Amino acid sequence: MPDAGSQSYKTDVIIIGAGPVGLFAIFELGLLGLSSHVVDILDRPGGQCAELYPEKAILDIPSRLKITGQELSQDLMAQAAPFHPTFHFQQMAEKLEKLESGHWRLVTDLGTVIEAPVIVVAGGGGSFMPKKPKLERLEEFENKSLFYSVRKMEQFRGKNVLIAGGGDSALDWVVNLQPVVAGMSLVHRRNEFRGMQVTVDQMYSLVEAGKVSLQIGDILRLNGDNGQLKSVTLKNAEKGEWDVACDAMLAFYGLTMKLGPIADWGLNLEHNHVPVSTENFETSTPGIFCIGDMCAYPGKLKLILSGFHESALMAHGCFHYARPNQKLRFEHTTSSSAIQAKIGAS
Numbered sequence: 001m002p003d004a005g006s007q008s009y010k011t012d013v014i015i016i017g018a019g020p021v022g023l024f025a026i027f028e029l030g031l032l033g034l035s036s037h038v039v040d041i042l043d044r045p046g047g048q049c050a051e052l053y054p055e056k057a058i059l060d061i062p063s064r065l066k067i068t069g070q071e072l073s074q075d076l077m078a079q080a081a082p083f084h085p086t087f088h089f090q091q092m093a094e095k096l097e098k099l100e101s102g103h104w105r106l107v108t109d110l111g112t113v114i115e116a117p118v119i120v121v122a123g124g125g126g127s128f129m130p131k132k133p134k135l136e137r138l139e140e141f142e143n144k145s146l147f148y149s150v151r152k153m154e155q156f157r158g159k160n161v162l163i164a165g166g167g168d169s170a171l172d173w174v175v176n177l178q179p180v181v182a183g184m185s186l187v188h189r190r191n192e193f194r195g196m197q198v199t200v201d202q203m204y205s206l207v208e209a210g211k212v213s214l215q216i217g218d219i220l221r222l223n224g225d226n227g228q229l230k231s232v233t234l235k236n237a238e239k240g241e242w243d244v245a246c247d248a249m250l251a252f253y254g255l256t257m258k259l260g261p262i263a264d265w266g267l268n269l270e271h272n273h274v275p276v277s278t279e280n281f282e283t284s285t286p287g288i289f290c291i292g293d294m295c296a297y298p299g300k301l302k303l304i305l306s307g308f309h310e311s312a313l314m315a316h317g318c319f320h321y322a323r324p325n326q327k328l329r330f331e332h333t334t335s336s337s338a339i340q341a342k343i344g345a346s
C-alpha cells in the first residue's frame, strides 16, 4: 500500500525509481552512511524486472547463475533493508525545486514533500503509465469514478466496482477488493486470463460462489453524468449489447513507459536520456545524479550490472554533498567492522 501522501520528510538522498538500480543505490549509499527515500509510481519495487519479466531467468548477473526478475528484486530489497530506506510507492515524482539552502525539495503527485541535499534519478525507461482504453468520454470519468490503480482500498468500500482486464493486476484486485466492495464485476474480452494460475483459480472460485460476476465482452460505452459512472455497455458476438451497472471502474490494460515529469527538470536531455559524467554519474546540474537505463554516456549499455557499477561511483559523488565537512574513507565490506555491524554480518 502507498503511504498516505501529504507528509514532509528530510533525508540525505532522494532516489527516483525503485528499479534494480535504484534499489542497489540504497545499499551503496548506506555503506557510506547516507539515508535514502525512494519514490516510484509502481506499487512494488523492481522496475522493469518486476513489471515486465518477473518470471524470466536473468543469466548475466555476476555470480548468480540464474535468477528471475522477481527474485532479483526481492534480494535487492533484502540487501538494502539494513539501511532502513523509506519507500513512497504509487507516487509520481513530480516537481523538483532548489531551495535557498542549496538543498532540493521534491513534491509527489500525492503531495508528499521530501527535502535532501542530493537527488539520484534512477528512472530507467521512464515512469510506468497505464495504457488507456480508446473510449469516448473517458476523460470525463477519469479520477472521479474511473481509475487505473488502487491507491486506497477504502475508497472502494461498499461500492459496485467493475474491473476491466485479463492480467495479474486485474485479477489481483478482483481477489483483494472483493471482500470490501458491495458488488464486483470482472470484464475481459475472452474467457482466458494471463495472470498467475493461483490467482486465476481464486477468481473462478469467487465467480462460482456468486461473489464476482464475470462478463465476457468488449467495452463499448461509458454511461453516467458529471464524472459519475452508472454503467458500462458491453458487446460480444453472441449476446449483442448489454449494460453492467457500476459506480466505480478500474481499468488494467497494462503499462507503458514515458519519461514523465523528469523531462521538466532542466536536465539537458538527449533523446530522453540524461547525459552524465562517468566519474561520478552527476548530471550537468550540480547535486543531481543519474544512474541506470536513464543515463547516457559514451559506450553506455542498458544492463543491470552497468547500473550497479554506476551506483557505487554515484554514492561517492553524493557523499560530498550530503557530508560536506567530512572526509570519505573508502573501506571494503570484508574488512570494515563498522559496515559489518550495520549489515549485521560480522
Ligand SMILES: Cc1cc2nc3c(=O)[nH]c(=O)nc-3n(C[C@H](O)[C@H](O)[C@H](O)COP(=O)(O)OP(=O)(O)OC[C@H]3O[C@@H](n4cnc5c(N)ncnc54)[C@H](O)[C@@H]3O)c2cc1C
Residues within 6 Å of the ligand: 016, 017, 018, 019, 020, 021, 022, 039, 040, 041, 042, 046, 047, 048, 049, 052, 053, 057, 058, 059, 060, 091, 092, 093, 094, 122, 123, 124, 125, 126, 127, 128, 259, 260, 261, 262, 291, 292, 293, 294, 302, 303, 304, 305, 307
Ligand atoms: C524483457 C526484458 C528483458 C531484459 N533482460 C535483461 C537481462 O537479461 N539482463 C540485464 O542486465 N538487463 C535486462 N533487461 C534490462 C533491464 O531490465 C534494465 O537495464 C533495468 O531494469 C534498468 O534498471 P533501472 O533501475 O535503471 O530502471 P527500471 O527498471 O526501468 O526502473 C525505473 C523505475 O523508475 C520509476 N520512475 C521513473 N520515473 C518516475 C517518476 N517520475 N516518479 C516515480 N517513479 C518513476 C519507474 O516506475 C520504474 O519502476 C531487460 C529488459 C527487458 C524489458
